[in-house]
Amino acid sequence: xxxxxxxxxxxxxxxxxxxxxxxxxxxxxxxxxxxxxxxxxxxxxxxxxxxxxxxxxxxxxxxxxxxxxxxxxxxxxxxxxxxxxxxxxxxxxxxxxxxxxxxxxxxxxxxxxxxxxxxxxxxxxxxxxxxxxxxxxxxxxxxxxxxxxxxxxxxxxxxxxxxxxxxxxxxxxxxxxxxxxxxxxxxxxxxxxxxxxxxxxxxxxxxxxxxxxxxxxxxxxxxxxxxxxxxxxxxxxxxxxxxxxxxxxxxxxxxxxxxxxxxxxxxxxxxxxxxxxxxxxxxxxxxxxxxxxxxxxxxxxxxxxxxxxxxxxxxxxxxxxxxxxxxxxxxxxxxxxxxxx
Amino acid sequence: xxxxxxxxxxxxxxxxxxxxxxxxxxxxxxxxxxxxxxxxxxxxxxxxxxxxxxxxxxxxxxxxxxxxxxxxxxxxxxxxxxxxxxxxxxxxxxxxxxxxxxxxxxxxxxxxxxxxxxxxxxxxxxxxxxxxxxxxxxxxxxxxxxxxxxxxxxxxxxxxxxxxxxxxxxxxxxxxxxxxxxxxxxxxxxxxxxxxxxxxxxxxxxxxxxxxxxxxxxxxxxxxxxxxxxxxxxxxxxxxxxxxxxxxxxxxxxxxxxxxxxxxxxxxxxxxxxxxxxxxxxxxxxxxxxxxxxxxxxxxxxxxxxxxxxxxxxxxxxxxxxxxxxxxxxxxxxxxxxxxxxxxxxxxxxxxxxxxxxxxxxxx
Numbered sequence: 210x211x212x213x214x215x216x217x218x219x220x221x222x223x224x225x226x227x228x229x230x231x232x233x234x235x236x237x238x239x240x241x242x243x244x245x246x247x248x249x250x251x252x253x254x255x256x257x258x259x260x261x262x263x264x265x266x267x268x269x270x271x272x273x274x275x276x277x278x279x280x281x282x283x284x285x286x287x288x289x290x291x292x293x294x295x296x297x298x299x300x301x302x303x304x305x306x307x308x309x310x311x312x313x314x315x316x317x318x319x320x321x322x323x324x325x326x327x328x329x330x331x332x333x334x335x336x337x338x339x340x341x342x343x344x345x346x347x348x349x350x351x352x353x354x355x356x357x358x359x360x361x362x363x364x365x366x367x368x369x370x371x372x373x374x375x376x377x378x379x380x381x382x383x384x385x386x387x388x389x390x391x392x393x394x395x396x397x398x399x400x401x402x403x404x405x406x407x408x409x410x411x412x413x414x415x416x417x418x419x420x421x422x423x424x425x426x427x428x429x430x431x432x433x434x435x436x437x438x439x440x441x442x443x444x445x446x447x448x449x450x451x452x453x454x455x456x457x458x459x460x461x462x463x464x465x466x467x468x469x470x471x472x473x474x475x476x477x478x479x480x481x482x483x484x485x486x487x488x489x490x491x492x493x494x495x496x497x498x499x500x501x502x503x504x505x506x507x508x509x510x511x512x513x514x515x516x517x518x519x520x521x522x523x524x525x526x527x528x529x530x531x532x533x534x535x536x537x538x539x540x541x542x543x544x545x546x547x548x549x550x
Numbered sequence: 551x552x553x554x555x556x557x558x559x560x561x562x563x564x565x566x567x568x569x570x571x572x573x574x575x576x577x578x579x580x581x582x583x584x585x586x587x588x589x590x591x592x593x594x595x596x597x598x599x600x601x602x603x604x605x606x607x608x609x610x611x612x613x614x615x616x617x618x619x620x621x622x623x624x625x626x627x628x629x630x631x632x633x634x635x636x637x638x639x640x641x642x643x644x645x646x647x648x649x650x651x652x653x654x655x656x657x658x659x660x661x662x663x664x665x666x667x668x669x670x671x672x673x674x675x676x677x678x679x680x681x682x683x684x685x686x687x688x689x690x691x692x693x694x695x696x697x698x699x700x701x702x703x704x705x706x707x708x709x710x711x712x713x714x715x716x717x718x719x720x721x722x723x724x725x726x727x728x729x730x731x732x733x734x735x736x737x738x739x740x741x742x743x744x745x746x747x748x749x750x751x752x753x754x755x756x757x758x759x760x761x762x763x764x765x766x767x768x769x770x771x772x773x774x775x776x777x778x779x780x781x782x783x784x785x786x787x788x789x790x791x792x793x794x795x796x797x798x799x800x801x802x803x804x805x806x807x808x809x810x811x812x813x814x815x816x817x818x819x820x821x822x823x824x825x826x827x828x829x830x831x832x833x834x835x836x837x838x839x840x841x842x843x844x845x846x847x848x849x850x851x852x853x854x855x856x857x858x859x860x861x862x863x864x865x866x867x868x869x870x871x872x873x874x875x876x877x878x879x880x881x882x883x884x885x886x887x888x889x890x891x892x893x894x895x896x897x898x899x900x901x902x903x904x905x906x907x908x909x910x911x912x913x914x
Contacts, residue, residue: 267753267755268753268754268755271754271755271825272753272754272755272824272825275753293755293759293760294760295752295755295760295761296752296753296760299727327727488902514905514906515905515906516904516905517902517904517905518904519888519889519901519902519903519904519908519910520889520901520902520903521888521889521892521901521910522892524699524700524888525639525640525691525697525699525700525701525702525705526691526692526699526700526882526883527639527691527882528882528883528885529691529699529700529882529883529885529887529888532885532888532903532904533888534904535904535905536904539904539905539908542905542907543905546905546907
């Protein structure tokens, strides 16, 4: 039987395959869901489940959300649970902190992460230093993973696809600690297949656990958020040339699942990291440092390489913007350099 | 001079049989040099007296204000078109409807005074001295743009104009931060006019749903304030002159609330009709359009003729079309410039690209 021989060869992968088959018999078929819809579903389910959960932010209620992520929620839950705030980030972030301290579960939405900088004092000083739950936010032009990931007391998650979005927002809401969720606005409208298990109201993605999106043998490629998709594209191209990449979707920035990355590096002997943020003091830098500190260092056949945004303020003109973010060709180039091919 | 004019006009008219020559002749020779208008009295907060309730408009100023407002209007409509054609990307916040605010303000201050504003900045960009070409080319991200294509809609600057700021509150802090700004300005008697362009909505939320008090001109608290009709360019001008004099005389800062209206939604991604009715927008256009109000004043008091104003319209249209042509054909900035101007006054240094093998040069 294919299942048994599979077990002998690749335990982890085949077990999850078995699980998938079992669910397939009893649950509805996989359906296409955009990241936006997944976030909406996740929040809707949690609002229904626990009356202490509420959403506040600019335009989240009557406007259905600036990016339509909270569409329909105000109609369903009303003024007490879905609250439009004035344009006062510092103010309403503070209100969210206070509400959480009093035992509620606020979802505090910053329209773009740049706006959250106005409230960063509340997020870092109040939120991180006290135990409570906080932010969902849309990313603007730059990636704030490194900013928030730097801070003890916060948990930071970064979804790539719809499954990630739904599972992580639900876990974030149920977590008693402040969780910053880095949503990528460009991903909102992208549809992904939502597997049967992710359609359940109890579907949660554990915070602090990475996922191997694509197994491989030659090189470990670690990314979070939108770049995960670019890495998978690069992997497909390279597969035709006989290079098999293992693509890891971090899902959580802090606490980082370094063990999954280490296990992978110990298998492939090569590592590249990919992120949208700037290179200095970033996510990739942290991964490289930790690899050096742990058992995987001795398994590296070449230095680890980082693929990042360019070290410039985000420019406006299209040609400049395109060259400021990591593209598939940059990832392929870095992989080949690392493998010396 | 008069005889020459008569001759020219009759030559032109010889081809046009319908219009009686006499009517046109009277109109072209009898323009007033100036006219006096009554303007709305401003509501006052902590002020004994306010701006005058009459204003004098010269023919020259009338034509200038008309042309400037019409230029801003056409420029914004062109930007709308270019955005829909995808020549302009990112965020774009248009100010059509609010022209009297920008023109009136500039008319009330000196070019050497400093102005800073929010993301709805295109009107100010023009009144402060940027050319239409450089504004539109910046919106389309070309090297002929005022920020060489690197800034876009919210980051345009020129002498004594500090933008264009993307973060709400960065220019004159909102909420808690504005209270801090008011406090320090008043404490240190800074000569500063805090202006609120009250267009009745904060993004998609009506002011009545966002503000405990919508009397923004009073929210400076201990700071005096004025409520101004922002659709009347003369009202704005007189109020600005009054406020500027107040500041310059050392009395300290002052708040000015301009009651105005934007025809477009908050930004190009907001249709602007889910939180307000089309009737409301139509109503404002029909009764309070700033350009229409000025036109009526000019024509009814014989400062200029309808035809003259129409000629200005034609001129403006042409200028905007030229600028749009430039903005869509000018090349994008060169890739080498991606890392330029990160620091000022710095010797050149290397900047990392997407990986350690991609390097750009940074020149100040």
